[in-house]
Amino acid sequence: MASRGVTYRTEVWSDWCPGCGDFGIVAAMTKAFQELGLDPANTVVVSGIGCSSKTPHFINMNGVHTIHGRGIAFATGIKLANPRLTVIVNGGDGDMLGIGVAHFVALGRRNIDMTVIIHDNQVYGLTKGQASPTLRRGEKTKSLPAPNIQDAVNPIALAIASGYTFVARGYSLWVDHLKELIKQAIQHKGAAVIDVLQPCVTYNDIYTAEFYKGRLYKLEDDPNWDPVVRDPSEEDEKIARALEKSKEWGNRIPVGVFYVNPLKDTYEDRIAQRNPYYNREAPPAFEEIAGEDGKPIIGPDEFKRLFAGYIVKAKRS
Amino acid sequence: MASRGVTYRTEVWSDWCPGCGDFGIVAAMTKAFQELGLDPANTVVVSGIGCSSKTPHFINMNGVHTIHGRGIAFATGIKLANPRLTVIVNGGDGDMLGIGVAHFVALGRRNIDMTVIIHDNQVYGLTKGQASPTLRRGEKTKSLPAPNIQDAVNPIALAIASGYTFVARGYSLWVDHLKELIKQAIQHKGAAVIDVLQPCVTYNDIYTAEFYKGRLYKLEDDPNWDPVVRDPSEEDEKIARALEKSKEWGNRIPVGVFYVNPLKDTYEDRIAQRNPYYNREAPPAFEEIAGEDGKPIIGPDEFKRLFAGYIVKAKRS
Amino acid sequence: MALSDLNFLVGGAQGSGLETTAQVLAPAFASRGYGVLANREYFSNIVGRHSYIHVRVSSSGEPKGLTYPVQLVGAMDAETIFTHWDDIAPGGYLVYDLGASRTRLIQIASMEPDLKKRLQEEFSKLGIQPTVEGVVKYLEEERKVKLVGLSFTAIFNALVQKYGVTRAQAQRFRSSILIGAITGLTGLDEEAVAFGLERRFAARKRVLEINKELVAAIAEEVRQEYGEPLKLEPSRGGPEEYVIATGNDVVAMAKIVGGIRYQAYYPITPASDESVFIEANESLNVDGKNLGNIVVLQTEDEISAISSVIGAALTGARSSTATSGPGFSLMVEALGWAGKNDVPIVITYYQRGGPSTGLPTRGSQSDLLFSLFASHGEFPRIILSSGDHLEAFYDAIEAYNLAERFQMPVIHLLDKFLANMIASMPMPDLEGVKIERGKTLFKAPRGPWKRFPRDEPLAERPVLGSGAWTWYTGDENDEWGHIDEDPVNRLIMYERRWKKMEIADREIPEDFRAHYYGPKDADFLLVGWGSVKIPALDALKELEGEGLKGAYLHVRMLSPLPKRMLQSILSTFDPDRVIVVEHNYIGQLAKLITMETGFMFKKFILKWTGRPIYVHELVEGVKEALSGRDKVVLSYGK
Amino acid sequence: MALSDLNFLVGGAQGSGLETTAQVLAPAFASRGYGVLANREYFSNIVGRHSYIHVRVSSSGEPKGLTYPVQLVGAMDAETIFTHWDDIAPGGYLVYDLGASRTRLIQIASMEPDLKKRLQEEFSKLGIQPTVEGVVKYLEEERKVKLVGLSFTAIFNALVQKYGVTRAQAQRFRSSILIGAITGLTGLDEEAVAFGLERRFAARKRVLEINKELVAAIAEEVRQEYGEPLKLEPSRGGPEEYVIATGNDVVAMAKIVGGIRYQAYYPITPASDESVFIEANESLNVDGKNLGNIVVLQTEDEISAISSVIGAALTGARSSTATSGPGFSLMVEALGWAGKNDVPIVITYYQRGGPSTGLPTRGSQSDLLFSLFASHGEFPRIILSSGDHLEAFYDAIEAYNLAERFQMPVIHLLDKFLANMIASMPMPDLEGVKIERGKTLFKAPRGPWKRFPRDEPLAERPVLGSGAWTWYTGDENDEWGHIDEDPVNRLIMYERRWKKMEIADREIPEDFRAHYYGPKDADFLLVGWGSVKIPALDALKELEGEGLKGAYLHVRMLSPLPKRMLQSILSTFDPDRVIVVEHNYIGQLAKLITMETGFMFKKFILKWTGRPIYVHELVEGVKEALSGRDKVVLSYGK
């Protein structure tokens, strides 16, 4: 169904700090949805817990605001039970790469067709600014009593290592650029992730808009940058290049698409290969399980056929 | 304290299947301990849950057999509270790289000085042979109803990406080679991991001893293979080479040391840099907290000094 | 004189094919109209530890409670003899391998030191040589046990010679030796055994043939020598058709009938077999017609399992997970989200021995209060627990109905006993099964939807993809599902959730939730839940034979507890004649009933060794309790 | 006439420096010998939502229960006026920004729609213009409220001019405007305020100076115009020294005194401030002497936090974590391991509003039964809950003692109310504190050690690194800590764990576990736990003033419950005169007491809006309950 006339923002007041990078992400999302004409009834925005995870309430589509770190896990059930839905997961860096990292890795391994948007602000925003897994060692943001002594996770490298087939980085203040990344991620068939650099104006006094200004550059500005695997033989090389690129940080920070592999089967494909009746247009969730009268589709006859191996006729003499 | 006269095996019967690769791992461990002269009183073997995680019971040292996936997390508390202890964590591939992967990643980020030994048999042994996170897509081991449709995790790559400073692969039937790896890992200062290929004779009919025979080769046999970072500037290149090597699988499978970085501070170092009183030889766990009379070391005076900012004298007029 | 009931036990090392005996003999006996119940005991181990199957075959046609002593022990190895010598009834039978005669107790490395030590002491006290020979001799002389000694080696040799199998392959027929001997001693007819073997080895023709011949030959040999001393009388009744299955299987079948469309799980004993069964039926095809498809996902952990189950439930799929204690412990945070958000999910919870890893392959009923209060904060939930296989079947379907009707999580509490016991279950009455989906909407008007109207605790529930769009959050929410911290709204929404529980309590008949078995004028009352029902009903029958007229109050729904009914029944008994029977230490059902009714239990029969409650020990226990003991602790079984 | 008690409320947007008012005024009043209690209410939000501090200052010298109406509201912004206009006592004071006068209700984007709608209706019913002006006018005319209007803009301008600060910097002095006005109206002396300011701004000399001058100037201006209408009578008593701190701080201090050596946590409201406090004290140095070192680890999740805490406890470190509902939910699996293995760990559990994310920054007492039954299987645990700051201090230390003495996990249940309330707590009696480590051994003979002797429930516990070596497992274990599935061993080991609970029940005095406050011949009884103690004791005093003689039964230890004592006290009251008071819906303490004693509660006063119970509503609630209502639901507070 088309999106004519849909307003993609709800009237819910966004209680983010004025200037928070999250506003840019919602702006880019709604723009992308508009341009793609996504049907709110068949799109689900899922999230975990954190400042970033309040996102679904601000978007006029199905919204499932779950618990800390589990957005991807909830989304997995939604998508597999009804693959007709477009599923987008928002979460913080703590949410996705800390407490929820097992699910983050698992999604890559499965390559389920959904889009993950990491609000990467290097802090735990909603709990008042502790170090998140993307804060580098030795850095001391506002709320830390002393510099961070844990090494950081590299979201791009981790995503590629986990098997994501679309891996990008965006910047929340470059709304149009981010919007394009989101569109591509949604259109991509498979697990897509966008690590969005998102200034937390309240707690992160290192990675500020100021900091990013002048340092960020777009990968696509390099005419030789081609992140797409066009033949299986290219995979290793494209991965190696993307990993190499993912290390760049400091004076020059790349944004854009790091890696795309459209050749890998999605999890839904893999299920369908095993069970050709698994139909995305007639998803399991919508199958009839009972007749009008409430009688199960599996009646006495069907039961005996399906489970013949367990049924024994008693021959009494 | 030296190890003179210590028998490193307990008398507990190992109830692994005859021929299980886990026997080789215990043999290599006890040999390594013997050669290093580890003191059982100051060594702790920690594990999760699984066939592999029964290991501590068979070793005549402190043994902490915990819950599924959490061995590293338990070990973290043990080591940080008493850094004088030598800590070794055993666990299955499911344990370490599936349910426990968040802790696996976190240990790399912290670089705590301990050794992790993954019993990598590509299946969940103790629950009867389901696919573990290291089983590759398309593979169908004995208990699977259909070929696996999840991609595998690459333990070597994940370890390097997470920040481990000693990363190796061993083979459970090459006991002496494995023993050497274990010795190196224990002697290494920092988070060390050995991914041990361990045939599960009962459930894994793909990765059998037969399979490995002829395919395995030792990295150290290549005179040009030098996995050690000897200067910080070498780090990137050594990592890239190790990652490249980690992809090798199939006809030729490397074992040996993939990557070592002795230059990175351990977590204990990092704490000590912040708090010079953090003393490995007089660990927090062993500090006196009360006098002979049971009175806390922090008495009324000390309390007032420490918390002066919270104390208010009431001046009543 | 033909037997009305036969109890036997077959033991051997884990991984040596022991399960085959039950898989063959259960359908074999059932095919002749006997009721069968077979329990399997095993260590948390893959190969080598001692395992055994304990079976009761009943001419009543019903699966009846397991009891000791047994009339027959079939021993695949020496450890079985050492372990179970004392389980054989005087005058009973021991089938064993003559080749093991010389085996000494101290040689059995797989036996736990505790047992070994106890046996050494006992043997020395009784003057038994601590060898197989010694034990066997004692049994023969002192207990009048008949010895059916067979040379397994000779049999294997014969197989090698006759069929050209290798020695290793020949070993795999070990279970059929015992099947043969049992067939012979019980006079089970050949056709029935063949049926059992075919069921087990259907796909492997040659193996089937060899087995058939081997079983027949051994049966014949044994029959020749011993006659048919354990012959059962013909079946006296029972259904025309049985489903022969474990509790895991039965629940899986029921979920499929109930319309399951999504199951996510992380492997764990004794739950994962259920998921494996469902996965094998992911595509429901009958006569080339596809009747439905089920997504079964093996997740990275239990947190992911339940989270994805909740997600799937939001799409309208009937959605569930199956787990046991450690897995459920990891699920409680997400459970709260489902409870907060009126999401109909089903958790099939197989209780095993805790705490922690505990006895992971043994049973318990120690997670009732945990299930009831799991997760922080307060929200309503339904908890069902089934007393036997047939109840488990109906309850597994009803769990989905209740979840959707009352829009809350349903926990279906089972235990390892039921999970692994094979029973001859009467064919369920599928005509009577109804699918009730409450106010689930698969089609709804396009647009944002007020999912949580304040004045409707049970509101219409358009699923994701229905046309309407909805919001959900773990935070307290307004009518639209958006975060809301307003105290007035909080007051209403919190109460709104609990009102669903009041409705459930009103609408679910109390006589479904609890059942009173026995005469109105019983003079004592057993109270129990879950699989305690099986031995309890049989124990009552035996006690009646001894002139003790008792009743059993079976509590099937723990939340909402049918407290009016319980109160009224309990109040008619002298508290000294009310005995709660549970597989735990603290008396969890008793505590729950007290909490809800104020009734204080005084008498407890408890068992926490992880082995099932046996009829014989329950009978004794009841007598002890009635004659003054307040707490009777049962502990029979190896 | 000077006041004996002053209640006031200061409101403003989250992130606008509101906390400063409490941080300055609490020590300021305390320094003059007044008892202070200050609660902070805030949304799960960082900047922009409405937040307020509600303070009671008492000349009794004791921190007393919060109550409404207040004599003074200080409004940093228009939203505060709209939200709290009705909280001001007739004849009370409103301090506000004249610049906000024109602000209309509908302009307040940060206000939740529910409240906005209610206000609109209420205003229109009362004929109030929905603007600040309109409300203020109504208050003045109908409620005789005195208006203290100040031009914040003018003040900021003056700051810019006088001190050369930027406009943005000037905004940060917003809280000091209110501090100044409150100082003026209450006649708090300058020295006391200066003390409070110094405490808050110690490090920043210039900011301190400006603040001092600003506060003094405004105080003077207000005093000039209004006199000192809210002047308190001089303090009538109380201790010589106070600790001014939140519950989080107090617990952190106590843990440090108690000898904590390891704390692991994952950030969560309202628990993490405690860990941050401890981390700031990781190295305990007094006069250049190091008295100890604490490792504080921020983990990747709560599973890791508790797991590492258990690991640390095995090394002998006093080891704990601090969390709230969602975090505890993730900890229950590992909790069971600690319970199974006699490991002394402490979990400080700050209850917030559930279920699920619920009201994450509001309080509750809804996790009692969850704490008691959390984790699969059965194992003993101790649960303590503290009634006020001082109890929390002692209990936090005692928690370690109990954990080590009885070798089991201790859950210290607190709540967001206590966690965030600042109180003037009397200096604790540290001379009376004793560290008891039970049978912990830091030095033990070299060699393998039998950690779990069957006949000693409380055995010696050599720590890892002590010389002896030990084994632990989540499976059932033998005396050495090795896996053991033997049924006889199981029977003994299971019971062995529970015997520790019997010992604890015997050894911990019942009069520590519960306390009866009030006259022997009271004619009604309130029963409560946790921070309910604060309003309960004050409500009783007020009721006494009205001729109603009641008592309060405070339950401090929920497990083992002092059931003999409870039973004997409860049995002396007519059940119609026993009222349980709790911050939850289902009456969790009541259920627990019923479960253990059979006593059925008939009267409930419950609150679940996440706001504290206020003295005034409790007084009313008790009267209602005594005059016939069975369930009184409290809901005061925005």
Ligand SMILES: Cc1ncc(C[n+]2csc(CCOP(=O)(O)OP(=O)(O)O)c2C)c(N)n1
């Ligand atoms: C199980 C659990 N633990 C802790 C919390 C507390 N908590 C709320 S938000 C948050 C972290 C948020 O950080 P991040 O995911 O980076 O999101 P951000 O706020 O920065 O957008 C935490 C730890 C929780 N809600 N649940």
Ligand SMILES: Cc1ncc(C[n+]2csc(CCOP(=O)(O)OP(=O)(O)O)c2C)c(N)n1
């Ligand atoms: C929380 C939890 N979930 C599931 C289990 C069941 N379980 C026991 S062992 C195991 C997997 C073992 O696989 P792996 O870690 O690879 O070890 P292996 O047995 O192969 O050595 C599982 C899932 C458990 N004990 N705890």
Ligand code: SF4
């Ligand atoms: S705290 Fe940071 S991430 Fe959260 S809303 Fe404020 S600026 Fe945004």
Ligand code: SF4
């Ligand atoms: S199941 Fe596999 S891993 Fe487990 S003991 Fe047997 S061979 Fe070893």
Ligand SMILES: [Mg+2]
């Ligand atoms: Mg963040």
Ligand SMILES: [Mg+2]
């Ligand atoms: Mg494995």
